[in-house]
Amino acid sequence: MQNRPDHSTLLDAIASFLMSDLVPKLEADKALQFRVLIAANLATVVAGEVRTGAARFASEAGRLQALLASPELPRDDAALEALNRSLATALRKNELSPAKLDAALEHLFVTAKETLEVTNPRFELNEEI
Numbered sequence: 001m002q003n004r005p006d007h008s009t010l011l012d013a014i015a016s017f018l019m020s021d022l023v024p025k026l027e028a029d030k031a032l033q034f035r036v037l038i039a040a041n042l043a044t045v046v047a048g049e050v051r052t053g054a055a056r057f058a059s060e061a062g063r064l065q066a067l068l069a070s071p072e073l074p075r076d077d078a079a080l081e082a083l084n085r086s087l088a089t090a091l092r093k094n095e096l097s098p099a100k101l102d103a104a105l106e107h108l109f110v111t112a113k114e115t116l117e118v119t120n121p122r123f124e125l126n127e128e129i
Contacts, residue, residue, distance in 0.1 A: 011047035015040040048118040056114050063107045067100065 018040035
């Protein structure tokens with residue numbers, strides 16, 4: 001049986017090829033070199049999203065379910081989006097108790113941090129809110 005590389009591994013390989021093999025050969029065309037760097041970065045970001053997507057989804061879904069006392073854990077993007085809209089509405093209407101507001105801010109902070117860890121792993125986020 002032949003096991004093929006997963007999507008994130010393939011994307012990492014593309015990014016590595018672009019960065020190590022192609023970019024150095026584009027010294028004469030800085031505009032093209034820049035676009036190749038962007039493509040490599042995008043491949044790296046998508047690879048990270050593929051690799052961590054399920055864990056980030058579960059983490060966000062669990063926090064939203066607890067915060068909004070949802071009867072069910074969201075199982076797909078549409079359900080997660082609906083809970084996010086509910087939270088946004090509650091925040092806009094100032095419907096959260098002080099304890100829930102603190103939990104909502106913590107949820108938003110952690111969600112942003114998890115997203116930034118994928119899109120820019122070197123980004124330092126001060127954990128003091």
